[in-house]
Amino acid sequence: MRKQTKISNAVIRRLPRYRRYLNELRKKGVDKISSNEFSHLTGYTASQIRQDLNNFGGFGQQGYGYSVEGLYHEISAILGLDRGYKMVMVGAGHLGQAIVSHTYYYKTGFEVTGIFEVNPNLIGTRINGVEVMNYENIVEFVEAEGIDIGVICTTKDAAQEVADKLCFAGVKGLWNFAPVDIETPSHVAVENVHITDSLHSLAYHMNRK
Amino acid sequence: MRKQTKISNAVIRRLPRYRRYLNELRKKGVDKISSNEFSHLTGYTASQIRQDLNNFGGFGQQGYGYSVEGLYHEISAILGLDRGYKMVMVGAGHLGQAIVSHTYYYKTGFEVTGIFEVNPNLIGTRINGVEVMNYENIVEFVEAEGIDIGVICTTKDAAQEVADKLCFAGVKGLWNFAPVDIETPSHVAVENVHITDSLHSLAYHMNRK
Numbered sequence: 001m002r003k004q005t006k007i008s009n010a011v012i013r014r015l016p017r018y019r020r021y022l023n024e025l026r027k028k029g030v031d032k033i034s035s036n037e038f039s040h041l042t043g044y045t046a047s048q049i050r051q052d053l054n055n056f057g058g059f060g061q062q063g064y065g066y067s068v069e070g071l072y073h074e075i076s077a078i079l080g081l082d083r084g085y086k087m088v089m090v091g092a093g094h095l096g097q098a099i100v101s102h103t104y105y106y107k108t109g110f111e112v113t114g115i116f117e118v119n120p121n122l123i124g125t126r127i128n129g130v131e132v133m134n135y136e137n138i139v140e141f142v143e144a145e146g147i148d149i150g151v152i153c154t155t156k157d158a159a160q161e162v163a164d165k166l167c168f169a170g171v172k173g174l175w176n177f178a179p180v181d182i183e184t185p186s187h188v189a190v191e192n193v194h195i196t197d198s199l200h201s202l203a204y205h206m207n208r209k
Numbered sequence: 210m211r212k213q214t215k216i217s218n219a220v221i222r223r224l225p226r227y228r229r230y231l232n233e234l235r236k237k238g239v240d241k242i243s244s245n246e247f248s249h250l251t252g253y254t255a256s257q258i259r260q261d262l263n264n265f266g267g268f269g270q271q272g273y274g275y276s277v278e279g280l281y282h283e284i285s286a287i288l289g290l291d292r293g294y295k296m297v298m299v300g301a302g303h304l305g306q307a308i309v310s311h312t313y314y315y316k317t318g319f320e321v322t323g324i325f326e327v328n329p330n331l332i333g334t335r336i337n338g339v340e341v342m343n344y345e346n347i348v349e350f351v352e353a354e355g356i357d358i359g360v361i362c363t364t365k366d367a368a369q370e371v372a373d374k375l376c377f378a379g380v381k382g383l384w385n386f387a388p389v390d391i392e393t394p395s396h397v398a399v400e401n402v403h404i405t406d407s408l409h410s411l412a413y414h415m416n417r418k
Binding site: 009010016017019020079080081093094097098099102106108110148149172173174179186187188189191196197198199200201202203204205206207209 | 218219221224229287288290294303304308311315381382383388395396398402403405406411414415418
């Protein structure tokens with residue numbers, strides 16, 4: 001039974017982490033886990049974990065713990081990972097290539113089906129079997145292929161314009177790696193990834209050691 | 210006046226984001242900002258912002274707001290960004306190259322001074338002027354150069370072994386991009402970056418639009 005209340009963004013950010021640990025437990029053949037054991041593994045308090053999972057109706061049984069397989073699939077369904085997504089990559093530089101390779105090798109359920117570039121030296125090449133195409137043709141491709149997500153690995157200056165074009169073409173989400181917060185119409189979700197934020201948290205913790 | 214109480218990790222994760230917005234305001238020549246205006250900009254509630262900044266002793270003046278320049282420098286100091294850091298990169302694949310280029314072009318205060326590889330085809334090449342060296346020599350280099358941070362862009366399987374070697378050599382922090390949570394001795398800080406976590410949050414929000 002899934003509650004349909006508004007879940008805070010902080011909870012949503014913890015779910016992928018819970019899911020990763022559950023996946024590792026599944027691979028090791030672990031059937032069930034208590035919130036205390038799960039706390040020890042993930043670094044979140046047992047009370048935090050119980051509270052987070054209660055947002056979605058619980059799943060645990062008193063004195064038994066959580067079913068690893070059940071909780072993994074339930075969290076996957078909550079996140080919308082029980083289906084696949086088609087993505088286009090914009091920008092075939094090193095970061096774009098790294099992300100295309102990552103999604104290819106780790107079979108994440110998010111498939112890059114087209115890569116777009118303005119650099120004529122890259123257009124026509126292939127990355128993990130996927131063709132690098134002329135950015136001019138991106139709208140037609142997104143419409144024809146029913147692309148769900150646009151991944152932006154362009155420069156900071158080009159990112160918002162690329163985002164606008166992808167939204168116009170009909171994507172439902174943007175995963176942005178350009179170092180700027182891009183804006184989207186209210187019907188398009190966006191994750192602005194700032195990799196240096198984690199470096200700054202690291203600096204803080206280094207100075208407290 | 211900086212309080213020396215234990216700050217929660219959630220607060221520490223918001224500080225780099227606050228700092229980014231303050232930097233944008235500085236560049237636009239904005240002198241001061243109210244917590245309400247800052248809330249509108251960052252997406253956090255004004256109460257959350259005031260509460261976070263109170264952890265460090267406040268900084269705001271009633272009826273005046275926050276000094277953009279002052280708050281920017283104070284948050285920088287809290288995070289430890291008022292000094293520079295030397296880093297080594299392990300793994301010169303696409304992701305490694307992307308991160309080296311990013312730190313080079315955006316002058317982040319975190320300088321990559323050495324890149325290490327096991328692939329003989331890459332050893333001896335240069336990335337943004339930095340030499341790619343044989344991984345066998347990493348311990349001597351880290352010791353001799355007084356390296357602060359090791360960046361891990363290897364495969365999942367190699368990551369923990371590389372981390373152990375870097376800790377042995379004396380780094381104070383690890384910034385890990387391999388898709389596994391690496392472990393460190395208690396005196397070494399670590400940030401395990403899982404880029405697909407943000408993709409999973411994106412999927413959640415797409416399905417709620």
